[in-house]
Amino acid sequence: MSHIPQDLKYTRSHEWVKQIGDGIAEIGISDHAQHSLGDLVFVELPDIGRALSAGESCAVVESVKAASDIYAPLAGTVVAVNDQLRHTPELINRDPYGGGWLVRLRPEGAGSDAGLLSAIEYRAVADEG
Amino acid sequence: MVDFGGWDMPVAYGSQIEEHHAVRRAAGVFDISHMGIVDLRGERCRELLRGLLANDVARLNLPGKALYSCMLNQQGGVLDDLIVYYLDEDFFRVVVNAGAREKDLAWIGARAADCGVTLRERRDLAMLAIQGPQARERSAALLTAEAAWAVLELQPFFGAQIGEWFVARTGYTGEDGFEIMLPTGEAASVWRRLNAAGVRSCGLGARDTLRLEAGMNLYGNDMNEQTSPLESGLAWTVAFDPPDRDFTGRAALEAIRARGAEYKQVGLVLNERAVLRSHQRVLVPDIGEGEVTSGTFSPTLERSIGLARVPVATGQSVQVEVRGRAMPARVVRVPFVRHGKALISLV
Numbered sequence: 065m066s067h068i069p070q071d072l073k074y075t076r077s078h079e080w081v082k083q084i085g086d087g088i089a090e091i092g093i094s095d096h097a098q099h100s101l102g103d104l105v106f107v108e109l110p111d112i113g114r115a116l117s118a119g120e121s122c123a124v125v126e127s128v129k130a131a132s133d134i135y136a137p138l139a140g141t142v143v144a145v146n147d148q149l150r151h152t153p154e155l156i157n158r159d160p161y162g163g164g165w166l167v168r169l170r171p172e173g174a175g176s177d178a179g180l181l182s183a184i185e186y187r188a189v190a191d192e193g
Numbered sequence: 194m195v196d197f198g199g200w201d202m203p204v205a206y207g208s209q210i211e212e213h214h215a216v217r218r219a220a221g222v223f224d225i226s227h228m229g230i231v232d233l234r235g236e237r238c239r240e241l242l243r244g245l246l247a248n249d250v251a252r253l254n255l256p257g258k259a260l261y262s263c264m265l266n267q268q269g270g271v272l273d274d275l276i277v278y279y280l281d282e283d284f285f286r287v288v289v290n291a292g293a294r295e296k297d298l299a300w301i302g303a304r305a306a307d308c309g310v311t312l313r314e315r316r317d318l319a320m321l322a323i324q325g326p327q328a329r330e331r332s333a334a335l336l337t338a339e340a341a342w343a344v345l346e347l348q349p350f351f352g353a354q355i356g357e358w359f360v361a362r363t364g365y366t367g368e369d370g371f372e373i374m375l376p377t378g379e380a381a382s383v384w385r386r387l388n389a390a391g392v393r394s395c396g397l398g399a400r401d402t403l404r405l406e407a408g409m410n411l412y413g414n415d416m417n418e419q420t421s422p423l424e425s426g427l428a429w430t431v432a433f434d435p436p437d438r439d440f441t442g443r444a445a446l447e448a449i450r451a452r453g454a455e456y457k458q459v460g461l462v463l464n465e466r467a468v469l470r471s472h473q474r475v476l477v478p479d480i481g482e483g484e485v486t487s488g489t490f491s492p493t494l495e496r497s498i499g500l501a502r503v504p505v506a507t508g509q510s511v512q513v514e515v516r517g518r519a520m521p522a523r524v525v526r527v528p529f530v531r532h533g534k535a536l537i538s539l540v
C-alpha cells in the first residue's frame with residue numbers, strides 16, 4: 065500500500081500540496097502516482113514567474129512507460145522549481161514527498177486550497193487505482 | 194501486474210531500469226511461460242515447415258539447431274514470428290507468441306493433418322529466460338557437473354534436452370544466455386535458486402527496453418498481419434533461395450520485391466528530453482510520413498530510441514511528433530546496443 069502523509073493535501077489527479085511557510089505551497093506527485101508511472105526519466109518544469117490557474121497543466125513527468133501531465137492544484141505564481149530533477153528525475157521515485165518535489169507556488173488569494181482532498185479522502189482515490 | 198495475452202505478468206519486480214542494467218552488466222531472469230511451446234511430430238515435419246515458414250528449415254542440419262522465422266499469410270503479412278528447433282527428423286519444436294498462440298495452432302494444425310504431422314502444445318512446461326554476461330555461468334552452477342558441462346558447451350542458437358529440461362542458448366535481450374523449458378512444478382524453486390545465485394528477477398518492462406536496444410521486433414507492434422517482413426526490418430529472415438520452395442506468402446513477397454517496397458524499418462534516436470512511443474507520427478520532409486512502431490527510454494544510452502516504419506527514400510534525419518511538438522530524430526542502423534556496448538554514436 066502506498067504512503068500517504070497525513071499533513072498534506074491532495075488532488076484526484078495525484079498531486080500533493082504542502083504549506084512550507086511564508087505562504088508558499090510546494091507541489092509534487094504522490095507515492096501512488098510515482099509507483100504507477102514506474103521509473104521516471106524526464107521532467108519538464110514551468111518557468112519561474114509563470115501565473116497558473118487551478119487545474120492548468122504546469123509540468124510533464126515522463127517515465128519509461130508513459131508521459132503524464134501535472135496539473136496545478138491551486139492558482140498562483142511559480143516561485144521555484146526543483147532543478148535537481150532535470151538530471152535526477154529518479155528523486156521522484158525515491159522520495160516523492162521530499163527531494164522529489166516539483167514546483168513551489170505563491171497561491172493567489174486566501175483559502176484557495178479549499179477544493180483539495182485530505183489524506184483520508186485521497187486514500188479512497190488511490191485505492192480505486 | 195498487466196494482462197499480456199491472457200497472462201497476468203509483472204511489468205517490474207522493483208525498478209525497471211535497475212532490472213535492465215542487471216541484464217546488461219550481470220544476469221537477470223524472466224518468466225516467459227506465456228510463450229507457446231508446440232511440438233510437431235511426424236516424418237514429414239520438415240516438409241510441412243518448409244511450406245509454412247518464410248525462413249527455410251532446410252538450413253537446420255544439426256540436432257538442436259534453432260531458426261528464427263516469420264509465418265506469413267497469403268498476402269505476405271506476418272501471422273507470427275517464432276523460433277523453430279530441429280530435434281530429430283520426425284520431431285521439431287516451435288515457440289510462438291502468447292497473443293498469437295491460438296491462431297498459430299489453428300493455422301499450423303489445418304496444414305499438419307495433410308502431412309500426417311501431430312501437434313502437441315506443451316502447457317506442462319514453464320519457460321525461464323536467464324540473460325546477461327554472467328547468465329550462463331550462474332545457471333550452470335545450479336546443475337550437476339555433467340549437465341553443467343553440456344549446457345556450457347551449447348553454441349549460440351542451439352538447444353539440447355538435458356534430463357527434464359530443454360536448454361537453448363537463445364534470448365531476446367542482445368546478451369548471452371539461456372532460455373530453459375522445464376516442468377512447471379520446478380519453475381518456482383529454480384527461480385529462487387537463480388535469485389540466490391545473484392540472478393535478478395526481471396519483468397516485462399525490462400524485457401521490452403532490452404529487446405528494443407537490441408533492435409529486435411515485437412510482434413503486434415513492429416509487424417503484424419498487414420505488414421510484410423520486407424517492410425518490417427525482417428528481410429534477412431526470408432529465404433527466397435531455393436527459388437522453387439513454395440512457402441505461404443512467397444508470391445505476395447515476390448510481387449513486393451518486383452515493384453519495390455514502399456516502406457522500410459529504421460532505428461531512431463531522439464536527442465530531446467522526451468520519449469518515443471508507438472504510433473507517433475514520423476515526418477520526412479519532402480518525402481512523406483511514417484510511424485513509430487516501438488519506442489522507449491534506453492537505460493544504456495540514457496535517451497529515447499525507437500523503431501519506425503518510414504518511406505524507403507527516408508534519409509538520415511526525420512521529425513517525430515511527440516506530445517504535439519515536432520522533434521528532430523536521427524535515423525540509425527540497429528541494434529542500438531549489443532553485449533552491453535552502445536553501437537551508435539551519441540552526439
